[in-house]
Structure formats: C-alpha cells, structure tokens
Amino acid sequence: MTTRALDERAESLRAHRVPFVHARVVLxxxxxxxxxxxxxxxxxxxxIEGFVGGQCAEGTxxxxALSLLSSGDSMLLRITPNPEGEQSGKTVVHNACLSGGTLEIFLEPVLPLPLVAVLGDSxxxxAMTGVAEALGYEVSTYDDADLSATDAVVVATHGKREEKTLQDAVLAGVPYVGLVASPKRGAAVVESLELTDEQRARIHYPxxxxxxxxxxxxxxxxVFAQMVSERPRVPRTAHAGTHPPVTEPPVTRLGVISLETETAIDPVCDMTVTISPDALHADLPDGERVWFCCPGCRREFLKHPEKYPRS
Structure with a gap:
C-alpha cells in the first residue's frame, strides 16, 4: 500500500468515526x-493495512495496538528476538519468532472526536454549537445523530419533544444526557418517563x-464542563467502514485463551496471538482450532503435532 493510499484510508476511517491505530517504524x-x-x-x-514488518512482528x-484502543494511550513498542529488561518509555516484547533484527514501532491511537447531539433551536x-467547536468536539443536530456513537445528548427545546428524546438517549446508552430546564420542570419531565429509577438518575437536570x-x-x-468531568476518556464509535467487528462465534481452541480479549497462545512459540480475520490458524480433525503467530509456527505444528500436547 502506497503512502498516499494509506493516508486516504486513514481519512476515510476518520470520516466514518472508526477508531484506528497508526503505526510507524522508527528503528x-x-x-x-x-x-x-x-x-x-x-x-x-x-x-493491518500497510507494512511494519513480517507476520511475526505483525502479530505483536x-x-x-488493539489494547491501546481501549485506553487512548500511545506506545513506543520494541520487538526483539532476544529477552531484554524493561526500558524507560518503551514496551519491550520478546518475540522468539523474529528472524533476527529488532524493531521499534510508535503506535498512536486515532480516536473520533467526542460527538454531541443537540436537540433544539433555542x-x-x-450556543452549544459554538462552544463545542471551540473545544474541538463534533456537534450535530439530534435528528442527524447516530445514538450508538453519540457521547452526549443535550435537549434545549423549552418543552418540545423532550420526553421521547431523553428516553431514547438513555435506552441507547448515551453516556451523558442533559435537559436544559428549571429544576422543578426538569423533575416533572424526568418523572414522567417510562424508565427505571436508575435510568432516570442518569439524566442531568438542569x-x-x-x-x-x-x-x-x-x-x-x-454543560460542557459537566460533560468533561463525567465522560469516558475514549469516545463511543459506531463500527463503520469496510472492516466490521469480528463476529465469529467462540470455538474450542488449543492453548490458553481469553475470550474477552480474543487472544490465544501459539503452542509452538508461546506468543500471544490476537484473533482476527487474517490471523493464521489450523482446524484439527476433532474440531479444535489452533492459532499461530506466523507461517513457520503453523508448519512446525502441522509437521509434528505430537510435540505440542493439547491443553
């Protein structure tokens, strides 16, 4: 993939509010x-689109990279074929499958701007739109918003469409839901909603x-000060773009696996393998699936499976 094509892909992901990690080899x-x-x-x-090393390095x-999407932190990753001690400012990973050299790769999460949906023309x-733009937030009208990817909904209509909007936002799991109203009127509106007490408590009024x-x-x-004090560090996102989330149902896998993080252990080299559409694997006759960090480990396992007992 050329640099221009990669830049265009990154811009497309940003436009569709799809988070991604940008990786660049620095050593x-x-x-x-x-x-x-x-x-x-x-x-x-x-x-992975682009190139930052062979399949062994790509696995690491x-x-x-996927761990950074949940934290929003950047990382200087050092991948080395030989064990090394901790190094300040770097995450050091020993990858025994590397063919020789050491790589250092800077990983930077690129997350969508927080999205605020505003209902009303008051x-x-x-003013919400102006403040949002000054803060670097993305703002849209409520009717144009995708609630599954919205970080905040603010209702400022002075009585119009309040009940349904508040209820829909809460049920959609929007992290911040606010009603611009007096305390007395706000309490009456919230009390009328067909929600549980716990759900009503999520609505800020005034x-x-x-x-x-x-x-x-x-x-x-x-209102934005309250959002900043309460919103999660990582904005919500809709899974858009050409690569939807992995929806493959869990199967029995050889080795240690965490279903929560969708990782498995390569039985040949003990490397952690993230399960993804292009991750290497082998399906055994008994229905078990084994995951590998690189073709070499897969070939070795299939040649001598008896050397790697099932756990």
Whole structure:
C-alpha cells in the first residue's frame, strides 16, 4: 500500500468515526524486512493495512495496538528476538519468532472526536454549537445523530419533544444526557418517563455545573464542563467502514485463551496471538482450532503435532 493510499484510508476511517491505530517504524536493526518510516493502520477488527514488518512482528503489533484502543494511550513498542529488561518509555516484547533484527514501532491511537447531539433551536442550543467547536468536539443536530456513537445528548427545546428524546438517549446508552430546564420542570419531565429509577438518575437536570451561568454562552459552557468531568476518556464509535467487528462465534481452541480479549497462545512459540480475520490458524480433525503467530509456527505444528500436547 502506497503512502498516499494509506493516508486516504486513514481519512476515510476518520470520516466514518472508526477508531484506528497508526503505526510507524522508527528503528529497524538488520536483518529485518521493515525499515524506518514504514507505516500501517490497524482497525478494531485487528486488520493491518500497510507494512511494519513480517507476520511475526505483525502479530505483536496487532495485539499491542488493539489494547491501546481501549485506553487512548500511545506506545513506543520494541520487538526483539532476544529477552531484554524493561526500558524507560518503551514496551519491550520478546518475540522468539523474529528472524533476527529488532524493531521499534510508535503506535498512536486515532480516536473520533467526542460527538454531541443537540436537540433544539433555542439560543442555548445555538450556543452549544459554538462552544463545542471551540473545544474541538463534533456537534450535530439530534435528528442527524447516530445514538450508538453519540457521547452526549443535550435537549434545549423549552418543552418540545423532550420526553421521547431523553428516553431514547438513555435506552441507547448515551453516556451523558442533559435537559436544559428549571429544576422543578426538569423533575416533572424526568418523572414522567417510562424508565427505571436508575435510568432516570442518569439524566442531568438542569444540565450543567452550577457556576452561576446566566447567558446562553455561559450555560453552554457549564454543560460542557459537566460533560468533561463525567465522560469516558475514549469516545463511543459506531463500527463503520469496510472492516466490521469480528463476529465469529467462540470455538474450542488449543492453548490458553481469553475470550474477552480474543487472544490465544501459539503452542509452538508461546506468543500471544490476537484473533482476527487474517490471523493464521489450523482446524484439527476433532474440531479444535489452533492459532499461530506466523507461517513457520503453523508448519512446525502441522509437521509434528505430537510435540505440542493439547491443553
């Protein structure tokens, strides 16, 4: 994949609010197939587009990159064929399958901007848009929003469409739901909703922190201050783009496996393998599936399976 094609792919992922990790090789000691400047993007299903090393290195990059999508942190990853001690500022992984050289790869998560959906055309609703843009948030009208990927819903209509909007936002799991209203009216609106007490408690009314706000802009600022204090670090995302999430049902797998993180252990080299559409595996006659970090381990296992007893 050319640099231009990779850039276009990254822009497409951003436009569709699909999180990904950008990987760039910053050090390559011979013999390695990668060189400094090589880069790739890793999508949430574990697919790597671009090139940052052979399949052995890719397995490690995939596993580490996917862990960053849940934290939002960046990482300088050092992959070495020989065991090394901890190094300040680096995550060191011993990959016994590497053909020789050491790689250092900078992994940077690229996450969608927090998405705020606003219902209403009041002065406060319009002020919400201005404050959101100043903070670097993405803002949309409620009717155009995908609630599965929305981080916050703010209702500022002075009585119009409040009940259904609040109820739909809560049931969709939107992290922040706010109603711009007086305490008395807000309580009456929330109490009328067909929700449980726990669900009603998730609605902020009046929306915003008590900072003595009076103008529409100050009220909008108070609402965003409350969002910042409560929202998760990693924005919600809809799974869009050409690579949907892996939906393969769990199967019995040889070795130690964590279904929560969808990883397995290569029985030949003991490397952790992230299960993804392009991860190497072998299906045994008895229905078990074995996962591998590289073709060499797969060939070795299939040649001498008796050397690697099932656990």
């Amino acid at each position: 390559a000691e011979r013999p390695t197939s990668a060189k400094p400047g090589d880069e790739a993007v890793i999508t949430p299903d574990g697919v 990059v995939r596993t580490q 002065p406060i609703a319009r 929306a915003g922190l008590d900072i003595g706000a009076r103008t529409p802009q100050e009220i909008a600022l108070s």
